Amino acid sequence: MIFKLWFLLLLLFLSIFGKAQEAVKGKTADSLAEAKTSTTNISEVIIQSAPRKMKLNEGNLVLSVAGNKDFKTSTHLLDVLRKTPGVTVDQEDGIFIGGRITPAVFIDGKPVVMSNQELQAYLRSLSPEMVESVEVNTNPSSKYDAEFKGIIDIKLKKNVSLGLKASYNGNIYVNKFNYRENAFNISYHTGRVTYNLQTGYNEGISTYRYHALQRLTNTNIMRTQTYQEDAGKVYNFQAGADFKLNDKNRLGINLRGNFRNNDRIRNGSLYTTDKTETQLVLNTASENPTDYSQDNYGMTADYSFQNKGFKLAFLGNYLSVKNKQNDDFINRDRTNTEVLSYWKSDLVNKIGIYTAQIDASQKIKETDIEAGLKYSHSDTNNNIRYDTLSVANQFVFDPSRSNVFSYKEKIWAGYLAYRQKIGDFQINAGLRFENTNSISNAITVDSVVSRNYLKWLPSLSASYTFNKSSEFSLSYSRKITRPAFSQLNPFRFYFSPLNYWIGNPYLLPSFTSQIKATYRYKNWITSFTAGKEKDVMTRYPLYNPETNVLEYLGTNLPYRNFAVLETSFPVRITKWWNITSQISGYYNYEFRPYLDEVFALNIYNYEVRVNQVFSLPKGFTVNVFGAYESKTGNSLYIIKPRYTVDVSVQKAWFDNKLNTKIGINNLFDSYDQRLEFRHKQIMDNRFTHWWDSSRLVFSLSYNMGSSKYQVKETQKTEEENRAR
Template sequence: MKRSSFLGVALLSMTTISAQNILNGKVTDTKGQSVPFALVKIYSSNSKTDVIVEKVTDENGVFSTSVLNNGNYNLFTSASGYANSSKDFILNNTSQNISIAIEKEKISGIKEVVLVVNKKKTFERKIDRFVFNTENSIASKGVDGLDVLAATPMVKADDEGNIEIIGKSAVSIMINDRPVNLSGKDLVSYLKTIRSENIERIEVITTPPAKYESQGNSGIINIVLKQNSSMGFSGNISTSYLRRSRNGYSNNGSLNYQSKKINTSLRVSQFDNEKTTNENLSIYAGNILKTENTRLDKSKGYNINYSIDYKINDKTSVGAIYNFSDTDTDSDSQNFSRYYHGNALDSMVVSNTYNQSRVKNNQLNIYFERKLDSLGKKLYLGGNLFDSQNDNPFSLASQSDVNSINYQINSKYRYKIYSGQFDLYLPFKSFVGEIGGKYTHFNTDTGLDFFINNADGPVYDNNRSNFFDYKEDNWASYVTLSKSFTEKLEGKAGLRYEYTVLSGIARNSSQVDNNYGKWFPSLYLTYKPNKKNILTLSYSKRITRPGARALNPTTIYLDPYAYVTGNPYLKPSFSNNFELGYIFNNKLSVTAYYQTSKDNFGQIVDLEGANRAVKYLNNYNENSLGINATYSNTFFKIWDFYTSVNYAYVESKGLIDQVQGLSSNSLYYSVNNTFHLNSKKTVSFLLNFWNFLPHTKGNFEFENVQNLSSGLRLSLFEKKLQVNMTIQDILKGMKFRGNAYYTNYQTYSDNYYDARTFNISITYQFGNNKVKGNNKQIKLEEVDRAN
């Protein structure tokens, strides 16, 4: 990466012992600090392809080797984060010193930041991922982690917990290579506890390596937090005001401490938000049903995260992370259902519902890390525990021309996950290996009690009450190998195996038992013919397992004539992902991709007389072929410009009689602009726009979606105080609209989730700003399936 320092002097003193020349050396930077684990290769000057000697410096930057003969040689030196360097020298029987100055690596990024000296480039492409270095983005100053994701190229994120990579169907979130154990609202709450000032970069991994869990048919977003290299205390406090159609507030605080032995952090967040939601659904099946639902959503809660890392010695550390969250979500809604014969209104049902959900999550991780030798080999051992409880009372009262209905449902969900794992990082002279294994036990216990309210009070309905108990055990192991074949060509390959055993049973005798084992390979190649051109090739296989609610056969009523039920016989879906990438002159990046997926599952609407049954089924296969292009530049020293375009051809085939296959062309593009309004760059203006033209997914045909956003950032008091103001969805174009096609009928949806938002946030940093705190996170990605 581009930095101000250079790798300075390699001091080589030589003596002759038993007809051999013993070569000793030490690699340091320009400040005299040792550079550990630097690779040193010695070639004959006549042949720079055959390595005579290859060594790696120890933790103090020292190496020692023997060379048989005097003569002309070439010394090649490289280290992580530094550019490669080589120098010719003459070896003889007298001691001599050889000085080698190596500049820190200039990353082949996508966007060059020329305004600020010694700043990283904003975008870069690595062998298996796209990297967004957030330091130079207006959208990553004085905001939270969710806002940073929303500003990341190729990523869409909102307050509903909908986070995705463009062109992919789902996503897993990680922090410092450790999956976050939350999803939906809980994930949003947690991301809001992370301050943008503590985020170093966002990595978008569209074809994940074998090291990562094979779960998820899309990719991974890895949030890399800044490391803590300074001693003392630091912290920040922030407050935000959010205005949709209603007001919202959030407050966050963190306190970090670093000493020679201890690195610890405490983060606390609190939020209280309200918004309105409008959902409209029309069903055309000979006769017509139109529903209009207006809902007021209220959510409030808090989150506490504490982590501590203790350094036993220079090679060994242990630690623990604990996270607790408590979230209340209340929804009041009014539903109008109108039934038509032809164009004539036949009847109408008016329903009022109240839905309350309180979720408490506890998660604990303990770990042990040890460096095994001077080459950098490392061992990681970890144990994880996750426990989530959700109490979800629901009541409904409706009236129609014929009758009235009044009932209440008490639902309880309990998720428990236990896991243990080990990871070995094994760098050798000619390649780097990684091996690991993991065991996970997943258990969900859900119950639903159904009561009918009458004049004498609530009456228990045994027929519509239910429970579901589900258990799943997963064993996994992996191996990866990476190697630089030449200065121009490097590769990485991996293989993962997972074996799953599952069982589930419900009160209504629905039962499922299954087991399966699968291999998941991955492959990456990078070729750099010169400084201006980079070619990449990648492949990975993935699995998407259904979540607990999708498997739960318990019936959940939405209104008197609509209900949702899970399917315990759902099969996992599998996908194969291929990518071919090209980067030119650090500004233009083009990626072509092809993806196949089989047995995709999701919700479909089935008509059962006057009732609407929403069911989970494996309902389509899909092939997609596309190309993504990005371009970035800086103009007039004040205007940072970034644009992205994604075109795809998608073809789906229905697997059941109800679902029709569709094919379509789709186009997504975004334009991002940041204008620095003064020379010190303490005042910046943001103007962004993205547009997703009509496209299909499965049997659903989406209409046009767009978002115009703008913002202003102020940095005051030597950048200790940050003030951010942003406006999202200025044109009110983020509407979910489109048709779903079935064999005997079709549906049309027109939904809006109160996306037009004004947000102002104020963040104050105190203490030693270089102290970033302990940023290790829990590795337990199975929690994503618990919601």
């Protein structure tokens, strides 16, 4: 069915494009007829530069969104980010910059207070016309939390009309199954107070496949197949009020809740033959049904005072997360359906986060001085119990897999920042301290790890504007990355009966020092980043040739060196055809001790992305987006090349109140991820991850009401980013 829909959509595109060509030919013929009165020769074809859509802000790319033709067919802001230079959005809607950095997402200069899943849903609820610009900061200063190695700052359109405003956004994704997203936003502005409410309901089924081929040490060949269907329902709400007490004081309060339920069915098989692939050795089937739920509650209160050049701001945050998951792991012999093993798991995970921060700034002519202080307290408790089916056909407690784990963390942080502008030259300097006190306790195995450390993190940047067409900036920063709670948790998380990963409570934080240079000439922006990361947190495979079990364990690598070169430039071919090209080159060198050896390779790779926009008659806009990623990897794995092509059509109705879009993402179903272990003398293993990202997409948005007052967004802390 979906192929028929794809075919119909392509026919529609060709039909519209054909009409556009006829219209252009008609206009061209008229123009040539007029031109013949003065000349009979065409001396040249002029390719015009596109209007300025990109600029720099202290060395950071700022990209206009609202009114930008490049994003007219984009369904939501995640689609915009997918086409933004320097930003990558993967198959699971994870956002990355600089190749492998997960950025903090800011709204109007402040981080949003949402879980990863909530953030993705929120970004899908924002249409491109609701967003003024996107700023990509790949080298944040000491003013920001040291955890933020990158920031994407989304500036929403600012309007202050009084009255009621409401909007609805709905999206449908169609593959083998379908997934539906619904978001309703309403705000009411009285002049002194703005009330806002946002509700959402998403539900549907997504699928995933995993294939692996492994040549075992005894020369047997094992094939692993996994198929997963994930049926999910998500309910969420946010309610808040923004009080303008007077011209100098304002107060904001926000409450939110997010409730998620997932029923997952995962079926797999292990098929093992001898090296000739003629003699069957093992043929088993596995079933892994899962019932998962997550309940989030959050509250944010903020206050600000501003008088002339002085500003004072306070922010308080509370977040509560509760996860529950029940799994069954059933393994059978496929030849006679005999149950080979059967175990159950019962997981309860609770996270509580409290934060408070105060910031003050004073402007003196062309100088700004800022200072801030922050305290955060995080508490996570995990209890997972495994029960195994015994020979007596009864489930008994399994202490080898079960564990109780708690993690507590307190952070005191502060910063001092200085900014000075002298004509066309600007300099920024900052110094941040962060004192971390943490205790991880794996109660079942009686392992306690306590740490208390203070780190100083400087930053420095300078920028110079030569003229309206060109500018240059240079910056330096030092960052800290603490392990996420899931990386510390010493539980087994199973992918298959013979494949799982385990957290490491002994992981150390990593530290990154980097420099970045950026140059803009008109619409052409080029940046170069280079740096070194110490105590790199990563996972490594450990294969047991006797049991054929493959574990993924966490560790710290001594260091890695990296560099990123990025350039982007838009070009207008004609009035109805715009192209934006992005080219990125990456270098990575990991010093990786592994199994009594050291593996260190220079890895080079590149990405090319081309976004084409056709403005056609009768208000239709067609977008064709293509991306290619070359072969890459690390010291242990090779990641094969891949590419994707997206096609979409947009049309607005009723004075732009109704907006409809239809498109196909990953048209050729070519964006799976294929990996291969480099060192065959250790392990000959290759595997593929496939997600149902090849989808037919229908989108509808409708705006109601007269007010366009921008509701203030709530904030997200560094600790909440790590509570995933």
